[in-house]
Amino acid sequence: MIWAVIPAAGRGQRFGGPTPKQYLHAAGKPLIEHALNALLAHPRVAGAMVALSPGDALWPGWSRLQDKPVLRCVGGGERADSVLAALRALPDEVGDEALVLVHDAARPNLRRGDIDLLIAAAETCADGAILGAPLRDTLKRAADGRIAATEPRDGLWRAFTPQAFRRGALTTALDAAAQAGVIVTDEASAMERMGAKPHLVEGREDNLKVTTPADLALAEYLLGKA
Ligand SMILES: Nc1ccn([C@@H]2O[C@H](COP(=O)(O)OP(=O)(O)OP(=O)(O)O)[C@@H](O)[C@H]2O)c(=O)n1
Ligand SMILES: C[C@](O)(CO)[C@H](O)COP(=O)(O)O
Numbered sequence: 001m002i003w004a005v006i007p008a009a010g011r012g013q014r015f016g017g018p019t020p021k022q023y024l025h026a027a028g029k030p031l032i033e034h035a036l037n038a039l040l041a042h043p044r045v046a047g048a049m050v051a052l053s054p055g056d057a058l059w060p061g062w063s064r065l066q067d068k069p070v071l072r073c074v075g076g077g078e079r080a081d082s083v084l085a086a087l088r089a090l091p092d093e094v095g096d097e098a099l100v101l102v103h104d105a106a107r108p109n110l111r112r113g114d115i116d117l118l119i120a121a122a123e124t125c126a127d128g129a130i131l132g133a134p135l136r137d138t139l140k141r142a143a144d145g146r147i148a149a150t151e152p153r154d155g156l157w158r159a160f161t162p163q164a165f166r167r168g169a170l171t172t173a174l175d176a177a178a179q180a181g182v183i184v185t186d187e188a189s190a191m192e193r194m195g196a197k198p199h200l201v202e203g204r205e206d207n208l209k210v211t212t213p214a215d216l217a218l219a220e221y222l223l224g225k226a
């Protein structure tokens with residue numbers, strides 16, 4: 001049994017504007033609906049737990065999508081807090097060894113083939129797996145708007161989501177990071193702190209996270225073509 005965990009309690013400060021970006025529309029639907037549909041359409045995914053901000057008045061009230069359960073909980077101050085809250089809120093039938101796919105509500109252009117690759121990798125490895133892609137640009141370190149240095153990029157990847165881990169191990173890892181006062185920006189970082197070496201699965205470069213208005217325009221184009 002595989003469940004999706006969707007952190008959707010962010011405020012979209014880098015995007016700006018009054019509407020949290022997960023509720024902005026692209027190709028006629030909110031970003032969060034594209035993300036949920038992509039995961040719940042997969043035959044191995046049984047349901048989704050969505051972490052919402054306490055004051056979220058825009059949640060459309062879905063209890064089912066793609067004929068699968070959509071549950072919700074209250075997220076936290078950081079993305080990692082929201083993911084931990086969602087893991088803890090999952091139904092008891094989702095055991096510690098069950099695989100969970102953690103995916104940003106702000107990544108609407110997730111495709112079936114990437115989910116297939118991720119599940120295949122995560123099911124063969126106790127350390128889990130994440131989607132990502134190798135860096136293909138030269139990296140510059142900035143200082144006061146000027147190039148301060150060129151950073152080596154060999155072996156560097158960009159981490160995407162979904163990130164796939166066993167419910168129990170990820171809950172323990174995120175809780176350990178929180179207890180240590182360490183803010184992790186993805187699930188793999190928490191697992192790495194515990195000594196795990198998750199698989200890197202090369203995924204589509206168009207699995208973008210909508211962070212700024214320019215990203216939304218690109219998402220509109222990509223989803224309109226899908
Ligand atoms: N406390 C938080 C912060 C973020 N998220 C979610 O984590 C995903 C990725 O985070 P990000 O792109 O940073 O979203 P925001 O935090 O909303 O953006 P910003 O940092 O610009 O405010 C988003 O789906 C966001 O809703 C969350 O569930 N809980
Ligand atoms: C989880 C993530 O999307 C992987 O790249 C990223 O770390 C989220 O970062 P954000 O600053 O919370 O958007």
